[in-house]
Amino acid sequence: MSAELAGGAARPRRQPWRNLMVFLAVVGPGIITANVDNDAGGITTYSLAGAQYGHALLWTLVPITIALVVVQEMSARMGVMTGKGLADLIRENYGVKVTFWIMVALLVADVGNTIAEFSGVAASIQIFGVPPWISVPITAVAVWILVLKGTYRQVEKVFLVACLFYVAYPVSAILAHPDWGTVLRATVTPSFQASGGYVAMLVGVVGTTIAPWMQFYLQSAVVEKGIKPEHYGHSRLDVIVGCIITDVVAFFIIAACAATVFKAGVRVETADQAAMALGPLAGKYASWLFAFGLFNASFFAATILPLATSYYICEAFGWESGIDRKWGEAKQFYSLYTLIVALGAAVVLIPHLPLLRIMLLSQVVNGMLLPFILIFMLLLINKEKLMGPHRNGPWFNGVAWLTTVVMIVLTAWLVVTGLRDLVTGA
Amino acid sequence: MPQKQASQEPRFLYLSELLGAKVRDAAGRPLGRVSDAVVATSETYPPVEAIVVRRGGERVQLPWTAIRARRAGQLEVDATAAQAFQPASAADRIRLVEEILDQQIVDVEGAKVVRVNDLHFLSVKGALRLVHVDVGFRGLVRRMGWERAVDGAVRLVRPQARYLEADQLLSWKLVQPLSSAPGKVRIDVAQRMLADLHPSDLAEIMEDLDRQQRTVLFDRLDVETAAEALEEASPEVTTQLLEGVSPEKAADILEEMAPDEAADVLAELPGETRRELLEAMERPEAHEVRQLLEYHPRSAGGLMTTDLVELRRDTTAAEALAEVRRRADELPILHEIFVTTGAGRLEGICTLKDLVSAEPADLVGKLMREVPATVVPEAELRDLAEAASKYNMVSVPVVDEAGELKGIVTVDDILSEVLGER
Numbered sequence: 084m085s086a087e088l089a090g091g092a093a094r095p096r097r098q099p100w101r102n103l104m105v106f107l108a109v110v111g112p113g114i115i116t117a118n119v120d121n122d123a124g125g126i127t128t129y130s131l132a133g134a135q136y137g138h139a140l141l142w143t144l145v146p147i148t149i150a151l152v153v154v155q156e157m158s159a160r161m162g163v164m165t166g167k168g169l170a171d172l173i174r175e176n177y178g179v180k181v182t183f184w185i186m187v188a189l190l191v192a193d194v195g196n197t198i199a200e201f202s203g204v205a206a207s208i209q210i211f212g213v214p215p216w217i218s219v220p221i222t223a224v225a226v227w228i229l230v231l232k233g234t235y236r237q238v239e240k241v242f243l244v245a246c247l248f249y250v251a252y253p254v255s256a257i258l259a260h261p262d263w264g265t266v267l268r269a270t271v272t273p274s275f276q277a278s279g280g281y282v283a284m285l286v287g288v289v290g291t292t293i294a295p296w297m298q299f300y301l302q303s304a305v306v307e308k309g310i311k312p313e314h315y316g317h318s319r320l321d322v323i324v325g326c327i328i329t330d331v332v333a334f335f336i337i338a339a340c341a342a343t344v345f346k347a348g349v350r351v352e353t354a355d356q357a358a359m360a361l362g363p364l365a366g367k368y369a370s371w372l373f374a375f376g377l378f379n380a381s382f383f384a385a386t387i388l389p390l391a392t393s394y395y396i397c398e399a400f401g402w403e404s405g406i407d408r409k410w411g412e413a414k415q416f417y418s419l420y421t422l423i424v425a426l427g428a429a430v431v432l433i434p435h436l437p438l439l440r441i442m443l444l445s446q447v448v449n450g451m452l453l454p455f456i457l458i459f460m461l462l463l464i465n466k467e468k469l470m471g472p473h474r475n476g477p478w479f480n481g482v483a484w485l486t487t488v489v490m491i492v493l494t495a496w497l498v499v500t501g502l503r504d505l506v507t508g509a
Numbered sequence: 510m511p512q513k514q515a516s517q518e519p520r521f522l523y524l525s526e527l528l529g530a531k532v533r534d535a536a537g538r539p540l541g542r543v544s545d546a547v548v549a550t551s552e553t554y555p556p557v558e559a560i561v562v563r564r565g566g567e568r569v570q571l572p573w574t575a576i577r578a579r580r581a582g583q584l585e586v587d588a589t590a591a592q593a594f595q596p597a598s599a600a601d602r603i604r605l606v607e608e609i610l611d612q613q614i615v616d617v618e619g620a621k622v623v624r625v626n627d628l629h630f631l632s633v634k635g636a637l638r639l640v641h642v643d644v645g646f647r648g649l650v651r652r653m654g655w656e657r658a659v660d661g662a663v664r665l666v667r668p669q670a671r672y673l674e675a676d677q678l679l680s681w682k683l684v685q686p687l688s689s690a691p692g693k694v695r696i697d698v699a700q701r702m703l704a705d706l707h708p709s710d711l712a713e714i715m716e717d718l719d720r721q722q723r724t725v726l727f728d729r730l731d732v733e734t735a736a737e738a739l740e741e742a743s744p745e746v747t748t749q750l751l752e753g754v755s756p757e758k759a760a761d762i763l764e765e766m767a768p769d770e771a772a773d774v775l776a777e778l779p780g781e782t783r784r785e786l787l788e789a790m791e792r793p794e795a796h797e798v799r800q801l802l803e804y805h806p807r808s809a810g811g812l813m814t815t816d817l818v819e820l821r822r823d824t825t826a827a828e829a830l831a832e833v834r835r836r837a838d839e840l841p842i843l844h845e846i847f848v849t850t851g852a853g854r855l856e857g858i859c860t861l862k863d864l865v866s867a868e869p870a871d872l873v874g875k876l877m878r879e880v881p882a883t884v885v886p887e888a889e890l891r892d893l894a895e896a897a898s899k900y901n902m903v904s905v906p907v908v909d910e911a912g913e914l915k916g917i918v919t920v921d922d923i924l925s926e927v928l929g930e931r
Contacts (some may be wrong), residue, residue, distance in 0.1 A: 168720030174611050179626070179652045304721075309745045400649060401613070401624025 111157060111239050112304035113318065115387070116297050117151065117325030118246045121332050122384030123354065123440070124196065126377055126446035128291045129333045130357035132284055133340030134349070138269035138294050139276060140288055141337055144330045147292050150486045154457070157464050157483065158298045162305030163315045164473045169302045169456075172393035172463050182399045188452045190423075193296055193392040195445020197427030200388060202438055203381030205431055206355035207310070210374040216432060226386045230420060234407050245383040249332045250380040251376035256335035256370035259361065261342030270334065283500060290497045293490055294449055295456040299390035303398065312473075339373065365475025389423035440505060447501040450494040457487040522637065524605060524628040532562050534588040535577065535798040540564060543584065545606040547596075553682055557630065558860050559596060560584075561604070561704050562566075570596040573637060585772075605639070608686065613718065614642065615685040615726065617702040620710035622717040627651055631680055642684050645677030687722040704734045712741035715750070724753040732758070736765035739774065748777045751786075760789035767841055768794065769814035769922070772801035776811075808901070809893055810886030813907045813916035814928065818846040822856065822874030826867040842919045844903040848877045855880060855906055855914040883908040888916055893923050 121129075137270050165172065174182040204222045205215035230238060240466065275281075301322075310318050344351055344360045344387045351357045354377050362370035393416050397404035403413040423455060426498050461483060474482060524546065532540040533731045541564030548555035551736040556582060559570040571586055578585040614622050619929045624646030629641035643651075653775045658903060663670050685703060690792050692801045703711070703726075705762055715723050717737065727735060727750045739747050739762060751759045751774065774779075775798060787795045804810025816835060818831055829846060837843055845858045857877030867876050881900035886907055895918050896905045904917040 161570075166721070166723075171719075174624075179611060179649065183649075183653060309743075310747065311749060401626070401644065403628075 085143070111243065111321065112301055112308060112321070113155065113321035114246055114306065114325035114328065115239070115242045115347055116301040117155065117322070117329040118222060118249060118332075119292075119300075119387045120151070120292060120294065120297060120318070120329050120386050121249065121336075121380055122196070122388075123200050123381040124446070125291045125333070126203070126336060126380055127354040128284075128287050129336040130340050130354045132288050133337035134344040134351050134357050134360070136276075136281060136284060137341040137345040138266060138337070139281070140285060141270045141334065141341075142273045143267065143285060143288050144270065144334055144337075145484075147289060147333075148326055150289075150490065151208040151292055151329070152323055153155060153479075153483050153486050154293055154298065154490075155301055155322045155326060155344060156319060156459070157460055158301040158304050159318050160315065161460070161464055161470070162302035163312055163318055164471070165469055168306055168395060168398045169299045169460070169463075170399040172469070174460055175398050176466070176469075178461070184489055185452065185455065186396050186399050189299070189391060190396065192445050192448040192452060193388050195441055195448065196294075196296075197423055198430045198438065199442045199445065200381045200385035201427045201431040203354070203377055204385065206353065207358070207374045207378035210355060210358055210370070217311040219428050219431055222382055222385065223424055226382070226389075227421065227424050229386060229428055230390055231417065231488055232395050236378055242383065243389070246328070248379040249328070249376065251372040251379065252280070252332050252335040254340065255369040255372035255376070256339035256342075256374070257321060257360065258366055259339045259342045261338050266338050266341070266344050270467060286496050286500075288488070290446075290450060293453065295452045296388065296391050296395075298456055298460060299395040300387065303394045307399075318414075320336065339369070343369075352455045383422070383485055385427065389420050389427070392423055393417075393419040440442050444501075444505060445496050447505065450498040450501065453494050454487075457490060461487060517707070521632040521640075522630045522632055523643070523651060524610065524630065525648075527560070527630075528606065530582050530584050532560075532571070532584045532586055534586055538570075539568075540586060541569070545604050546637075546897060547602050547604055550601050550603055552638075554631070554640050554907055555603075555681070556601065557639070561595070561606075570594065571808040576634075603686070609642075612686070613722065614687060615703075615718075616644070616679050616683060616715055617685055617706070618679070618683040620706055620714060622714055623679070635733055639681050641678035641680060643676060643678055649675055667745045669896060670683045672687065685726070687688045687718065687725050703729065704731060707721055708737035709741040710736075711738040712743075712746075715742055716746055720749065723750060728754060732761045732765050740770045744773070744777045747774050751778065751890055752782065756789050757784055760786055763798070764790055764794045765817050767814050768797040768814060769800055769816075772798045772811070773806060776802060776806050803873050804886055807890060807919055807926070808886060809884045809888040809905070809907045809914065812879065812884075812890075812893070812922050813918045813924075814841070815916045816840050817904070818843065819849050819853075820873055821851070822848055822872065822877075824873045825869065826864050826873065826876060827869035829859070829864050829873055830869075833864070842904060842921065847874075847906065847914055847917075848873055849914050855908050856885065858906070885909065885917075890923070891928050893918050897923055 121132040161167075161169065161172065167175075170182065170186070177323055200342065201219055201222070207220050208218035209215065229241060231242070306316060316463065339361065340357055347360075349360045351360050355374065358377060359372055360370075361373050392405055395400075396419055397413070397416045400415075402415040404416040408416070430441065431438070461475075461480075464470055467474065528543055529548065530543045532543060541562040541612060543560050544563040545561035545568075546557050546559065547559045549568065553775075557573045558640060560576075562569050562571055575587045575594065576584055579589050580923050600804050608852070609628065610784065612626060613622050613624055615621075623644040625642055625644060626646075627643035629635045629643055631640045632638075647656070647720070669921075682912060683702065706714075711734070711757055715726060718726060723746065727738075730738065739750065742750070751762070763830055766774070772792075777922065778786070786867075790798070801811065801813070801815070804813075806812075816839065818829075818832060820832065831850050833843060833846065843861065845860050846864070848857045848859065851854055856874075859873055859877050863876050863878070880899060881902060882896040884896060884904045886909060888907070893905055895903060904919045905923070906917050907915045909915055
């Protein structure tokens with residue numbers, strides 16, 4: 084009798100939907116993080132890759148997706164199994180000094196990236212005829228209010244909707260009428276050109292994929308969401324789906340630019356120039372969609388980057404943090420957030436500022452930081468005390484270390500050329 | 510570190526000042542650098558028992574008693590005293606750097622989770638006792654090795670700055686470390702104070718902790734405190750905590766909880782675990798919970814509790830008050846008593862005020878008034894909220910088609926559901 088009562092009404096009714104419901108409940112961190120990866124900087128890189136080299140770089144998306152999945156999966160797994168953010172773990176295992184310098188570097192890189200996002204907002208909105216001094220302050224205030232007044236659930240929903248708008252890219256790619264057969268063939272056949280420009284672009288495309296802040300953000304988001312170890316399978320799926328969506332978007336950006344700008348031989352240097360160049364070649368709707376996509380991505384990243392930065396800095400130093408708290412409860416968290424948003428927006432509005440060099444600098448700092456973050460992650464995820472049976476297996480470790488080494492070599496290249504450009508002022 | 514040790518005692522010392530100090534023997538031969546300190550936790554203010562000295566990759570424990578002289582950044586050790594030392598077993602010992610420094614701890618007095626930036630010792634008669642935990646910003650600055658520079662800079666700009674005095678030191682007594690394995694560390698004071706915290710503070714602390722720490726903390730609570738805290742915690746945390754303790758303890762905790770809360774918790778658990786726990790619970794409690802489990806969790810039936818005072822018409826006011834007094838402790842809200850027939854049909858209610866102002870011999874049947882509103886078990890949150898607010902009811906009775914009283918939904922449960930919806 085007890086069993087029949089206990090099994091009761093709730094269980095059979097829930098069972099068939101349970102899997103889907105759990106997945107939907109767990110979805111978010113992985114998809115959001117991976118999508119933010121396609122921010123103003125990412126879209127610029129992909130647009131230029133398509134505009135300058137046609138289909139020649141499409142094949143890199145396959146290994147890039149694998150690398151992204153490997154690294155992000157580790158972040159999510161550590162978050163779920165330990166219930167702690169990456170900054171927490173680094174502080175607890177490697178002490179305050181290491182943590183402090185990592186946080187300083189992240190802050191510098193992230194402020195630089197936020198500036199890049201706001202200039203993406205300015206450039207994309209300008210295509211619709213609105214000047215930056217209107218679009219940038221309005222965006223900044225909108226971004227600020229969203230996080231300050233929202234709860235985690237609300238903010239996450241806004242983010243998930245922003246992910247949907249990335250569909251602008253596939254649509255504008257379809258409007259550009261590429262030869263899909265050639266595009267698909269180019270995606271699966273690796274090719275290589277010996278020119279310096281091609282190599283630089285290849286490194287750029289790979290380098291824009293895995294940024295240090297993403298690992299911190301993903302892990303914190305997984306923790307804040309409170310995903311349980313038994314639901315980790317769903318969380319992993321969230322990560323994998325997110326990484327694939329991201330690179331599918333990248334694929335359409337490259338394809339759209341390759342089919343139009345590259346084919347017509349137009350010379351472009353920024354993402355908004357690419358968007359404008361699409362107009363006469365693929366129609367004004369394609370052009371507008373492309374610009375809208377850039378705006379969405381920039382807005383989205385301008386929210387998440389400052390948010391992520393505030394999260395892990397507070398985590399590292401033991402200050403209260405979280406969207407669900409009020410200002411008085413998490414002063415440092417909200418002050419940092421406000422500061423980064425304000426700085427990011429203000430710098431874009433200063434006339435005659437060397438914006439490109441600031442962005443270059445932030446990329447260099449990003450690149451210098453990445454090896455440390457990846458190595459720390461690998462060391463932490465192999466700690467028995469932390470991860471128990473969820474440590475990396477030998478095969479996964481092999482792939483992860485290989486990915487790490489390749490990422491380090493490529494970003495080292497980026498840093499060296501970036502530094503050279505910074506010094507020579509190119 | 511000051512130069513003249515012995516003459517200035519007692520004095521304070523930070524762990525960060527001790528770490529990295531060069532250790533030498535009496536002949537001046539280097540032995541390595543201090544990398545950790547071991548304290549015995551059996552006392553309220555634990556004494557440092559040994560220091561861990563690292564040389565190359567090797568770590569050696571040296572007894573604190575072997576230290577002959579202490580100067581800025583240097584310790585001199587009596588090698589013969591050191592040799593005789595046998596490091597004690599791990600039980601009741603903590604390594605401060607490994608297990609406390611940089612970790613999260615519970616500040617029992619402030620009812621929050623904080624991060625340890627530094628540890629503060631008092632040096633008395635050659636012994637070093639752990640007295641405070643530094644959780645302040647200045648502790649961070651000190652750890653970075655910038656205390657002097659930053660202090661100087663602050664003094665230059667604003668000599669009255671709060672920063673210079675406001676060390677956030679928590680007494681070790683008020684701290685509950687969580688990094689060690691359960692049972693290994695015993696700090697009675699902090700543990701007793703944990704039980705004194707308000708259940709919602711305790712629940713909030715648990716939400717701030719990671720999974721392992723949460724389980725450690727929860728394991729240390731007595732059944733009653735654990736039940737109170739669980740009632741306040743979020744469903745995710747609750748289920749995870751219950752799955753972390755033994756089924757017997759989980760069943761004890763569930764029995765201690767109000768039946769409606771227990772049912773809510775059980776509804777979140779996987780079917781297998783739920784059955785197991787229900788089997789382990791005492792019969793009457795398990796029966797009530799099972800009945801509640803049959804209702805949709807967000808309906809009146811799912812929200813109601815069966816903890817209420819139910820009396821017959823022919824009870825006197827004095828007997829009723831005695832019954833109220835007897836049960837007051839276990840009931841979350843006690844504002845009305847319910848008058849029912851032998852078959853359990855609800856006939857009327859009496860407020861506490863009615864009972865207190867009546868003559869002791871008055872019969873409840875005479876005192877009772879008509880029930881302003883009842884709801885069916887299937888009723889939704891909106892109906893409940895409306896009934897409670899329209900008729901100023903502290904608890905809304907849930908009655909089935911036959912008019913039988915099934916339970917009550919208390920206003921605090923309605924309120925938290927309404928707020929949860931937002």
